[in-house]
Amino acid sequence: MRLPWAPAANEKDRREMLRRIGVDDAMELYKDIPREIVLEKPPGIGFGRQLSEWELRRIVDSMLRKNKVYTDPPPFLGGSVCFHTIPAVVDAIVSRSEFYTAYTPYQPEINQGLLQAFFEYQSLIADLLEMDVVNVSMYDWSTAAAEAILAAMRVTRRRKVVVAGNIHPERMDVVKTWLLGKNASIQIVDFCRETGRVDLEQLGNIVDNNTAAVYVEVPNFFGVIEDSVDAIAEAAHKRKALFIVGVEPLSLGIVRPPGSYGADIVVGDAQPLGLGLNYGGPYLGIFAMRWDRKLVRQMPGRLIGLTKTIDGKEYGFTMILQTREQHIRREKATSNITSNEALMAVAAAAYIVLLGGGGLRELARSIWLRSHYAAKRLAELEGVESPLFNGEFFKEFVARFPKPYHTIHKMLLEKGVLGGLPLADKPPLMDYYSALFCVTEAHSMKDIDKLVEAIGEAL
């Protein structure tokens, strides 16, 4: 049979190669496998036969036709992942196959381009966060948060972690899963029903001398910006616990960067930075630390650094501090991660420099204005509380309706509008009447008016 992507299978080549190996039949190369488990024939998976590109395209097309894509207006669904625009140049760059068909640059001299792009990603994120050390990536925001907590437990040699109760519920789940084997105690801090912000007093009472870390998200699951970050940092540091902050990177165009208020570790997701939706992944877990020997020695994941050639004449880039990693340290490694989301880091780097600091500020401002416009317009509808929380927010906000939101949501779908995220089954709110909306640069005033109008009709 002819393999579409493997050239050597022609009869003559195969015969000659087998002769050189010294066997008559390729199956002789498998004779050390116990006979009783060798399959008589391969499993009949796929579509029962080989497919040409054209046939495959048609099958895939017939399936994808069943998906519904919302672009007019773009989705208003929130939940940490939102619809953002992707500049075409970002796609063009990550489509370069020198990048995407490469492996992790174990041989730095032949992959300087990739390494420089990674170094630039690390540097750009560092400046966005005002943190000093950034790794090439974790899998996503949730695993970055889990790894941050694990790192904090190693640094402090403590087992208690204090987590804000208003973080994304799936991130809460992931943190719990990753800590299953660690004998950790996770203490959850309540949030204020009016502001949507973490209960500072309770947090202060829970943090003690056994606390490894305090984890909060800015903005939190409700889109609300925690404004007592300085006090939270103080509460953590007073007890020698680490302060871990989760951020949405675009918000940092106008919101104070975590490095400026004492964060020891910062995590987040680069999804808004040109990565697209892709039904949940791949995204990119941001992971950053302060310049501190004790911290950075516990950093998980790949780090790229600047170096020189051995003759000292030129600069170059290479993977650094590898003695932290699994291939050297094995069970004592800071993490098991090896494959990560590196190509997404190239995309994010290209996106960030296309915007520049000024462009990021302008974009963040525009998102702030648009999301506030949407919240205000919704509030004009009778019986709608919008935003539900009065804490200042960015991009996402919760609105509460006079009837169960899922019925409204259905009617919106019928009009081609993908509305907010129903919160009936989403902790910590679990409210049938509420939804989490996300408004970005992709939404014009007209799009927002359309949403409000459609909701008005559904009420």
Added chain:
Amino acid sequence: MIPRARGSWRQARWNEPLVYELGSPNNSGFICPYSNEDAELERVLSTTPEEKLGRMLRDRAPEIPGLSEIEVTRHFMRLSQMSYGVDVGPVPLGSCTMKYNPKISEDIARDPRIRYLHPYQDPDTVQGLLEMLYLLERWLAELTGMDRCSLQTPAGAAGELAGALMIRKYFMDRGEDRDEMLIPDSAHGTNPASAAMAGFKVVRIPTSENGTVDMEALDAALSERTAGIMLTNPNTLGIFEDRILEIADKLHSIGALLYYDGANLNGIMGIVRPGDMGFDIIHLNIHKTFGAPHGGGGPGAGVVCARGELVDYLPRPLIAKKGNRYYWDYECEKCIGRIRMFYGNIVPLIKAFIYIAMLGGDGLREAAIQSVINTNYFIALIRGVDGYDLPYDPKRPRKHELVLSAKPLKQETGVTAEDVAKALLDRGLHAPTIYFPLIVDEALMIEFTESEPRRQIEEYAAALREIAREARHNPSAFKQLPKNTSVGRLDNVYANHPRSVTPTFRILRRRLQGEQLSL
């Protein structure tokens, strides 16, 4: 043959500045959508973010350079020309399965009907995508002899962590206090690291002279503390663990479990299944075996599958079907929960769907066979070449990969595996994996996959032969290699020294301003 330029290969060398040296924070290549509306919005809201953010306002724009689109394009285009992947030449990194990545997959992955789907969209609006994921899950389960798979794990290592946590939770639920995980000394570093993250103590099992698990040592290690064993088969030497059924019996008979590291499936897919070997939980590396690209390190995708009772412990949600409708099953009575957010790295998973769909079961098997032929053909070509040997039962056929030792070369000439790697780079060939597995001195771990043409394999063998010859004539020259890559050999001491280590431009900036920074 037409005459060609003489001399050696040379990689592009652009001396490309950092983006910080190219752009300024006041520049931008981005036009913000609907920015004409911003003034109107401020009027309607009768406030501004500056006013409302109060003490949480960032006082000035981030110190980040901006570039125009043409500058961004050129910058990254030049960087791409100083990079090397499978589309440029062979990347026979052992254990990494660097096969060709079909272009049709890249094409389809950009379809807006995948890209523009929000993870929280109603399942009824993504039935097409769910159907693909459902079929993929069924195919992978069938191919490996397992009952169900979770598509959630974003990479192989995350699959291992999931698996180790499943084992932990399984024994916790049974009230059994088992805290030891057996791992062969030839295993990939992620195995012990994952086991440790799940709270296990790692017990090392040595490799016997013939390159497989030392059965006596295994017997000695088994106890009521044993939770399980993590194995890859074929192992990292490329050798099939021929006593796998015995191993499975030994573990199962004391109530322990078997975990399969699926990174090495490529040479046996469609021929033998981990489920039939007796494994209870497995992971697959979608970016190795199933044609999704590595992306310079990622994104890949993992898939973790289980049999029998262990299915209940898989990370949730699982893809499921009722009648004609596909949905996510969140039912989690015993499961370990979520390993990451949402459902998995969808794009690489779709590429695996395409890979399997186009090859079919017969094609996968054929690919496996071709990869094994390529391995053993290369062994035949390199056998007897002075400087390298094939440790552990050299007569025994290897599967997806082989591990040479350059120890004889080093003893004779001082030229190390790393030097050999750099000499290969200098010829425009990517080096193999070096110094892994740890049980082989001066290891050169080579995996061609089914993708490499015969001619390319011959060229690679010839290059290694030539390198061994040159090493005898002029060993000192090797320490200066490579010379033809975009940069010469890099200084690892400088890179890692506490007083020179520089992980970001932010640190470089401070160093350049004369600050003494030490890590």
